[in-house]
Amino acid sequence: MPRRVLQGTVVSDKGDKTVIVRVERRLMHPVYKKYIRMSKRYAAHDEDNGFHTGDRVMIEESRPISKRKRWRVVGRLGETRASRAATAGKVIDDTATDTGASTAAALETEAPGAEAPGAEAPGVEAPGAEAPKAETSETETSEAEAPDTEAPEGAAARGAGPVGAGSGDGGDTGAGAEAGA
DSSP, X not given: OOOOEEEEEEEEOOSTTEEEEEEEEEEEOTTTOOEEEEEEEEEEEOTTOXXXXXXXXXXXXXXXXXXXXXXXXXXXXXXXXXXHHHHHTOOOOXXXXXXXXXXXXHHOOOXXXXXXXXXXXXXXXXXXXXXXXXXXXXXXXXXXXXXOOSSOHHHHHHTOOSTTOSOSSOOOOSTTHHHHO
């Protein structure tokens, strides 16, 4: 009887000579007639520890190797994460995994001596840039000179702001509470 061969993705390579391979299959839902993806995880034997997380592999049914291992890795399929990075001319940092750390963030490092765009040395002025003015604008001066007409006399004495800006307890406990009442 021929042995079954499945294709899947390595999701864990933490065990010695063992990889966990997720095999996905599509099937039609019996009632809704919509295709759904089902996946199953298989523990497979990897003699050389040559397969890593993200690799597409073929696994073949075999004799029982341990309590859970009944499959062995036959070979690699298509492009892998390492080969994609090699073709792009980048080196993969194996400490960064896909479980939260972005591979792109782990790959990019800032060159020494490089500054952020637009940053200049202190004391050097960009051409056409004006020095900041020490004057205040007209709106600021007119607000400071204008009398406070919105707040009642008791509220102005207490320093209360607009309606509802009090302490939230609803009671007047300030100094102007008796004068306003």
